[in-house]
Amino acid sequence: MSALKDLQRVAGEHVVKLGDDIFAPRHMKDFVVSAPEGVEILAAAFPTETAEVAAILRWCNDNRVPVTPQGGLTGVVGGAAPIAPCVVVSLERMRAIEEIDAAAATMTVQAGATLETVQNAADEAGFFFPLDLGGRGAAQIGGNASTNAGGNRVLRYGMMRDLVLGLEAVLADGTVVTSLNKMLKNNTGYDLKQLFIGAEGTLGIITRLVLKLYPKPASQCTALVALNGFDDALALLGRLKSGLGGALSAFELMWPDFYRVGTTALDRTPPIAEGCALYVLTDMLGADPAADSERFETIIAGAAEAGIVVDAVIAKSSAQARALWSIRDCPGEFPRAQHWPQLGFDVSVPIGDMGAFVEEARGLLTSRWPKAQALFFGHIADSNLHISVKLDEHVGSEHEIDDLIYAAVGAWRGSISAEHGIGLAKREYLHFSRSDAELALMRRIKAALDPNGILNPGKVI
Amino acid sequence: MSALKDLQRVAGEHVVKLGDDIFAPRHMKDFVVSAPEGVEILAAAFPTETAEVAAILRWCNDNRVPVTPQGGLTGVVGGAAPIAPCVVVSLERMRAIEEIDAAAATMTVQAGATLETVQNAADEAGFFFPLDLGGRGAAQIGGNASTNAGGNRVLRYGMMRDLVLGLEAVLADGTVVTSLNKMLKNNTGYDLKQLFIGAEGTLGIITRLVLKLYPKPASQCTALVALNGFDDALALLGRLKSGLGGALSAFELMWPDFYRVGTTALDRTPPIAEGCALYVLTDMLGADPAADSERFETIIAGAAEAGIVVDAVIAKSSAQARALWSIRDCPGEFPRAQHWPQLGFDVSVPIGDMGAFVEEARGLLTSRWPKAQALFFGHIADSNLHISVKLDEHVGSEHEIDDLIYAAVGAWRGSISAEHGIGLAKREYLHFSRSDAELALMRRIKAALDPNGILNPGKVI
Numbered sequence: 001m002s003a004l005k006d007l008q009r010v011a012g013e014h015v016v017k018l019g020d021d022i023f024a025p026r027h028m029k030d031f032v033v034s035a036p037e038g039v040e041i042l043a044a045a046f047p048t049e050t051a052e053v054a055a056i057l058r059w060c061n062d063n064r065v066p067v068t069p070q071g072g073l074t075g076v077v078g079g080a081a082p083i084a085p086c087v088v089v090s091l092e093r094m095r096a097i098e099e100i101d102a103a104a105a106t107m108t109v110q111a112g113a114t115l116e117t118v119q120n121a122a123d124e125a126g127f128f129f130p131l132d133l134g135g136r137g138a139a140q141i142g143g144n145a146s147t148n149a150g151g152n153r154v155l156r157y158g159m160m161r162d163l164v165l166g167l168e169a170v171l172a173d174g175t176v177v178t179s180l181n182k183m184l185k186n187n188t189g190y191d192l193k194q195l196f197i198g199a200e201g202t203l204g205i206i207t208r209l210v211l212k213l214y215p216k217p218a219s220q221c222t223a224l225v226a227l228n229g230f231d232d233a234l235a236l237l238g239r240l241k242s243g244l245g246g247a248l249s250a251f252e253l254m255w256p257d258f259y260r261v262g263t264t265a266l267d268r269t270p271p272i273a274e275g276c277a278l279y280v281l282t283d284m285l286g287a288d289p290a291a292d293s294e295r296f297e298t299i300i301a302g303a304a305e306a307g308i309v310v311d312a313v314i315a316k317s318s319a320q321a322r323a324l325w326s327i328r329d330c331p332g333e334f335p336r337a338q339h340w341p342q343l344g345f346d347v348s349v350p351i352g353d354m355g356a357f358v359e360e361a362r363g364l365l366t367s368r369w370p371k372a373q374a375l376f377f378g379h380i381a382d383s384n385l386h387i388s389v390k391l392d393e394h395v396g397s398e399h400e401i402d403d404l405i406y407a408a409v410g411a412w413r414g415s416i417s418a419e420h421g422i423g424l425a426k427r428e429y430l431h432f433s434r435s436d437a438e439l440a441l442m443r444r445i446k447a448a449l450d451p452n453g454i455l456n457p458g459k460v461i
Numbered sequence: 462m463s464a465l466k467d468l469q470r471v472a473g474e475h476v477v478k479l480g481d482d483i484f485a486p487r488h489m490k491d492f493v494v495s496a497p498e499g500v501e502i503l504a505a506a507f508p509t510e511t512a513e514v515a516a517i518l519r520w521c522n523d524n525r526v527p528v529t530p531q532g533g534l535t536g537v538v539g540g541a542a543p544i545a546p547c548v549v550v551s552l553e554r555m556r557a558i559e560e561i562d563a564a565a566a567t568m569t570v571q572a573g574a575t576l577e578t579v580q581n582a583a584d585e586a587g588f589f590f591p592l593d594l595g596g597r598g599a600a601q602i603g604g605n606a607s608t609n610a611g612g613n614r615v616l617r618y619g620m621m622r623d624l625v626l627g628l629e630a631v632l633a634d635g636t637v638v639t640s641l642n643k644m645l646k647n648n649t650g651y652d653l654k655q656l657f658i659g660a661e662g663t664l665g666i667i668t669r670l671v672l673k674l675y676p677k678p679a680s681q682c683t684a685l686v687a688l689n690g691f692d693d694a695l696a697l698l699g700r701l702k703s704g705l706g707g708a709l710s711a712f713e714l715m716w717p718d719f720y721r722v723g724t725t726a727l728d729r730t731p732p733i734a735e736g737c738a739l740y741v742l743t744d745m746l747g748a749d750p751a752a753d754s755e756r757f758e759t760i761i762a763g764a765a766e767a768g769i770v771v772d773a774v775i776a777k778s779s780a781q782a783r784a785l786w787s788i789r790d791c792p793g794e795f796p797r798a799q800h801w802p803q804l805g806f807d808v809s810v811p812i813g814d815m816g817a818f819v820e821e822a823r824g825l826l827t828s829r830w831p832k833a834q835a836l837f838f839g840h841i842a843d844s845n846l847h848i849s850v851k852l853d854e855h856v857g858s859e860h861e862i863d864d865l866i867y868a869a870v871g872a873w874r875g876s877i878s879a880e881h882g883i884g885l886a887k888r889e890y891l892h893f894s895r896s897d898a899e900l901a902l903m904r905r906i907k908a909a910l911d912p913n914g915i916l917n918p919g920k921v922i
Binding site: 101102103104105106147148150154155156158159161162171175176177178179181182183184185186187188189190191192194195197198199203215216217218234238241242243244245246247285286287288291295348349350351352353379381382383384414415416417418419420421422426430433434435437438439440441442444445447448449460461 | 756
């Protein structure tokens, strides 16, 4: 305790809370995963500037005290849950929008600003920041970078990695590495920002970022489409990709069980009747409202003529578009359709294999647990599939279901985490997606940047 | 020599050439920069598969023999020029297109395939591989990745880093790290491919890659536009970016001296008369031939009505488009306009500052050397500016000109290398674009991956 008083002295009393001043419950859990029982938080630090983050890390490194970096705690794999006695470092006070450079179309922002704050600031400046996900109100932009967040517009704009031009990070030993690059092209040695993006706080703490801004889209076209099978989904995707020239922003496949639960949960007459093999929610973000909707409808009509599309509903207003999207966004309403509690998966398999993978995964589940209820859906144009297995007396433990699904993903050379990361929850399955040589190289990088292993120990690797 | 016999034994006689069997001249120089006088090539290795690359590196690492990886030798900063007695490892025999996965829109290819081979293979399979640069016939795709190549379509499709989904690399100690990911989303720990892209062969040798393919563009619209000043260039760029929804593929600014030399070199009546403040060559790659050209022309007409555009020529055929592009592509013809020999620069500055930077750089040059002839042009939408200074009796040494330009770039917080890399030629100027903390972190990464410093020593850092 007297040692921690020293941390408080070094970083500032206004920054470091100790003992009863720590409100521990708010630091013990992300959106899904809790810290193990009995883990102690030694200190909770709320730095207000990069130099304070540096002072905290330097002290923790010198004293071999583990550090758990925390953003908005909207993750789902326990990446921000403490697992050992540690100092929690929350970025929530570092939330300033420092600059919007209209000519460069960039925003420089502190890591603790929420995603929604960033989106709104871009909007007010006449720009568009395309990353979007359900936790936007609480998720912090630094956390979005640390987890390489995805979401619903990856097809059009990429993941968070593609939206970061530069960043500043503090290494385990307190070194501040400032690479606040604003330029699209910069081949001056190693691209250091890549080390910290997606590293889930194990290689450094991101303190500031330069984000890439886009022009606001002028049009949105949305359709719900029914198909006879997976091959037709690939054919439709190909037509949309080549016909829309990069404006295609979503292609969300929904298998029939998901579609039924979604419309049931929303207590709504399905826009297209049940009974089709597959449903797709697709979306374009364009620049030319009049021409775009004609182009979009022509492609879908052409696919219908070719027998690829069985039925389609095209949104005629943004309210209709939202109504169609709400079916895809129904997982928040699973409890209302009695699909609850559930175990969720976020995996990738190469897109050509996805139809077969779904059939195999479903077969493995039901041959082991004949009454298992599993829903399949996802951003398939990004190779990304979500699976939701209802947890009830008909299935085994979460661990058994994890074992089954992740082994199948490994067998198909897929990824056990498409966009959620590894954190705590998926660490033991990482070997299904990464070879021994890859894991050894990750450990080499970890050892080089954090030789004492103080940064978010027990996560990722 | 007997030691090198041992290398030959380990890696195979068909792979390793020694002594008089080495044709040294072809390994001593990239497109511009030569190895220092008297450098000896101990062996030249031409592996045919990854295992042979691994065997070579393991042997070199055990024996502390430097390795110079070589691709097509089309670089311009000496990244592939040997600087010490070394084993040259050329990837030219590893040139197979291993797979095109049409559903995933990916190509798996060995590192020694030329860019042109990759482009053609994509085309034959009904796809488009967008990276393009003048050296396409000789440049190897592994070298494109190692240097994070750019070119003329970065605005639309990104740099090489954005086109690589996965790769395989051999580390200095011979470890093969295979990460041939085909999926757009894969958040399973550190994104290891980023270590090798842009590292110029100092962290590993790339042996295979998974490339992202795109649908073939269905339309191209090209215009040459004259403007009154830099602010109008930014205004026009903003209109094109928001009006074309991501289909804008080039925005190449040409200052008047460049435009004059370009049209002179081509011996052609300028499509737009000389005397304007700036010229822009702009290009879109779209998906809808009929609608695209109308959309493109409407934006330019609107900018003319708003007084942003002074004059414009819109290509009515692909032959006309090529003719307009040939002005921008004139640097190959500089000798014909007596702008030769010349010293070229490839720098970035934040786009809003670029107009002022050009004026300052020109002022610095002419106040030091009043009769200096300097041409300015570049991919300004990517923040990328090229400068060409004629080397004649009116200016100082190359070194003096380098010192002047790079110091100015540093003062404007720019990048001393936008797309060409650091190699040998820019190493002593790296500190203008990278802080001590960044350089120290690069060295930490280098030491972790190549503790004996055998891989391309003396390059980058």
